[in-house]
Amino acid sequence: MSEIALKTVTVLGSGIMGAGIAQVAAMGGLDVFLFDVNDAALEKARGVIAGSLKKLAEKGKFPAADVDAALARVRITTDFAAAAVPADFVIEAIPEKLDLKRSTFLELERLTRTGVPLGSNTSSLMISAIAEPLRDRSRVIGVHFFNPVPVMRLIEIVLGPESSPQALAATEALAKVMGKETVRVKEAPGFATSRINALIGLEAFRMLESGIASAEDIDKALKLGLNHPMGPFEMADLVGLDTRASTIRYLHKTLGETFRPSPLMEKLVEEGRLGRKTGRGVYTYDAKGNRIPDAAS
Ligand code: CAA
Numbered sequence: 589m590s591e592i593a594l595k596t597v598t599v600l601g602s603g604i605m606g607a608g609i610a611q612v613a614a615m616g617g618l619d620v621f622l623f624d625v626n627d628a629a630l631e632k633a634r635g636v637i638a639g640s641l642k643k644l645a646e647k648g649k650f651p652a653a654d655v656d657a658a659l660a661r662v663r664i665t666t667d668f669a670a671a672a673v674p675a676d677f678v679i680e681a682i683p684e685k686l687d688l689k690r691s692t693f694l695e696l697e698r699l700t701r702t703g704v705p706l707g708s709n710t711s712s713l714m715i716s717a718i719a720e721p722l723r724d725r726s727r728v729i730g731v732h733f734f735n736p737v738p739v740m741r742l743i744e745i746v747l748g749p750e751s752s753p754q755a756l757a758a759t760e761a762l763a764k765v766m767g768k769e770t771v772r773v774k775e776a777p778g779f780a781t782s783r784i785n786a787l788i789g790l791e792a793f794r795m796l797e798s799g800i801a802s803a804e805d806i807d808k809a810l811k812l813g814l815n816h817p818m819g820p821f822e823m824a825d826l827v828g829l830d831t832r833a834s835t836i837r838y839l840h841k842t843l844g845e846t847f848r849p850s851p852l853m854e855k856l857v858e859e860g861r862l863g864r865k866t867g868r869g870v871y872t873y874d875a876k877g878n879r880i881p882d883a884a885s
Pocket of ligand 1: 640643644647710711733734735736737739740782785817823827831
């Protein structure tokens with residue numbers, strides 16, 4: 589695999605994570621294609637990126653004079669080929685469905701230049717499973733970001749058994765451009781971060797189900813007693829209960845009973861209470877995303 593100059597990053601999926609990844613790539617001076625099947629989701633992502641850049645500029649964390657240029661470097665599109673063909677690095681941030689990811693990566697292998705690293709922001713799936721149908725599986729690598737991407741400092745690099753040293757080197761170079769730290773983890777369900785984070789979140793739901801404390805008090809306990817920056821329910825609402833539930837179902841299947849899904853979490857997902865993104869999860873939020881006091885249930 590020859591070395592690829594890093595100029596253009598293509599991000600697939602314009603949800604919370606895809607928008608954040610596109611933003612930090614643009615902040616690093618890269619040209620970005622942000623692809624989604626849904627026009628409205630792309631427009632929303634552009635608004636989210638603009639809002640976050642403004643916030644960072646107001647806090648002096650990003651030059652105010654560069655905000656417009658950074659935003660302009662993010663080109664949104666619903667044309668998959670137009671996004672994939674120019675890529676020097678691809679990061680997939682589409683839903684956590686293995687079949688969908690596999691077919692997407694097959695298309696990417698067909699459309700991108702030989703050697704272009706194909707990264708997945710999967711929060712739990714095996715890199716080898718995503719890469720399985722490809723002819724050249726060495727290009728596939730886990731590039732796991734954290735929400736909110738513009739603020740969180742880590743990229744967890746997940747290495748499949750066939751991920752190449754070139755893909756690893758390119759990912760570390762990309763992280764540097766984005767101003768992120770990295771850790772390397774060999775693939776295993778949930779890697780290092782999601783496995784522990786899911787377990788804490790799951791245990792919190794079990795405690796809530798058994799009525800030992802309110803959601804607010806469990807959150808407060810972990811924040812003030814254990815110095816977690818957010819409580820587990822605040823975190824679940826931030827990450828998205830659907831995302832969290834699908835991770836837990838997968839960890840249950842692969843790692844066993846420790847990760848048995850929580851009936852309460854599943855019920856909230858069924859009711860469409862997915863967290864901040866739908867205005868209601870464990871807690872309720874107003875249109876601006878502010879928590880409505882005493883609305884926990
Ligand atoms: N864009 C730009 N700036 C942002 C931002 C965004 N999207 N979100 C927050 N900020 C800024 C705020 O403006 C604020 O800046 P100052 O410190 O300069 O005032 C700073 O970040 C802190 O924000 P807040 O004051 O609003 O609130 P906070 O102190 O509670 O911090 C937080 C918010 C950074 C999210 C913090 O609560 C935190 O670190 N929480 C844990 C987040 C975490 O663990 N994420 C991982 C989730 S798991 C995951 O993502 C992986 C997965 O696979 C699903």
